[in-house]
Amino acid sequence: MVDVIATIHTGCGASVMTEGRDDEEWRKRMTAKLRQIPSLVLIDNLRAELDSAALAAALTAPFWEDRILGVSEMARLPIRCTWVATGNNPTSSHEIARRLVRIRLDARTDQPWRRDGFRHPDLMAWVRANRARLVAACLTLCRAWIAAGRPRAEVSIGSYEAWSATMSGILAVARVPSFLGNLEELMAASDxxxxxxxxxxxxxxxxxxxxxxxxxxxxxxxxxxxxxxxxxxxxxxxxxxxxxxxxxxxxxxxxxxxxxxxxxxxxxxxxxxxxxxxxxAPQDGHDRSSPSSPDTAPAGRISIGETISSPHSPRNDWSESHGKPRAGEKGEEGEDISTPHTHAYARAHTLTGRAGISSPSSPFSPALRESWVAGGEDMRAADPHPPHPPLPPSWLEDVP
Missing domain, CATH: 3.30.420 (Nucleotidyltransferase; domain 5)
Structure with a gap:
């Protein structure tokens, strides 16, 4: 397929290069290749993950600068080529993945080189014989887009805005749908x-x-x-x-x-x-660390003298741990907050199992000692001495 595209575009096959072992080798190979001012560069048969800072820069930069091997001279080369990479289910780094558009081929057989029954058994010979017709067909699509007023569809890729706007407009006029419709799938599979x-x-x-x-x-x-x-x-x-x-x-x-x-x-x-x-994000709805919530405190902060007890522990009374650092306190040493309930505890203001029970040194006001809180709701008005322990707060229900 790459040879077909290159033959229609330039009249000859693609200019091929292989992947580099490291970024230094990538840079040297790209400099040597770009000095030929190619129209299309094919990185053939990828085997390792496609990850190169030099390649990522070249895919979005209009010019490439690098030192010519053997001499103390810098070369400034224009980048006007189309980059194509082939591979069997290739993967790429995050920086490269956002610069890719995937064309996936599924032969539906484990030995695709043995297939037959094609409309054009010798495809490359047919393309070379009919190149003039194929070029005219491509130019007709472009001319139809210009005659339609050069419309631009609302599909874009960062750093490729002009290209994506032009291609989406040409395909929209030709009534070819779903341009860049596989980007999410590409990111999931490649990145x-x-x-x-x-x-x-x-x-x-x-x-x-x-x-x-x-x-x-x-x-x-x-x-x-x-x-x-x-x-x-x-x-x-x-x-x-x-x-x-x-x-x-x-x-x-x-x-x-x-x-x-x-x-x-x-x-x-x-x-x-x-x-x-x-x-x-502030605009993303309710903030889990918002201090305005009645049953939560700012994440990672517990007031001095505040005590918390887990509703799942054997003891539901108030308990204090003087001298033992609590999760979220600044300056603690030897902290251990790798438990599933850490984030829940660190956001709790007051949570007790029985009303009116606290340690003798508890600094809470009498109002807090006389109340018990379940799910952020003050239950004093309902029953000052509830017969059963309160239910866990609502934010703890999803904690495993």
């Missing part, structure tokens, strides 16, 4: 790195919510995430370092989590350890 991070962010949100956490709290979930994150290392410390670097690259990026848009933010420093947090 394995981005898919892994999105899945991990979902786990993070489910476990910790908006609480500030360190890589030590996240590493257990990160190494078990599916698909796997790119944090492989010899030991756990190396995995933590790679996870921290990955989070630094993703800082302030937005992720869609269960219909909610959250941002990965850099948190505070605690004993030299960088903390991270997920922050819901």
């Amino acid at each position: 394995t790195e981005g898919g892994a991070w999105r899945a991990f962010i979902q786990i993070w949100w489910d476990r910790f919510g908006t609480v500030e956490v360190t890589t030590s709290d996240l590493i257990g979930h990160a190494v078990r995430a599916e698909p796997a994150l790119p944090i492989s290392a010899r030991d756990e410390q190396g995995q933590k370092i790679r996870l921290g670097r990955g989070l630094s690259k993703l800082r302030d990026r937005a992720f869609r989590v269960g219909g909610r848009l959250v941002h990965l933010r850099q948190g505070s420093l605690a004993h030299g350890a960088q903390r991270w947090k997920l922050q819901p």
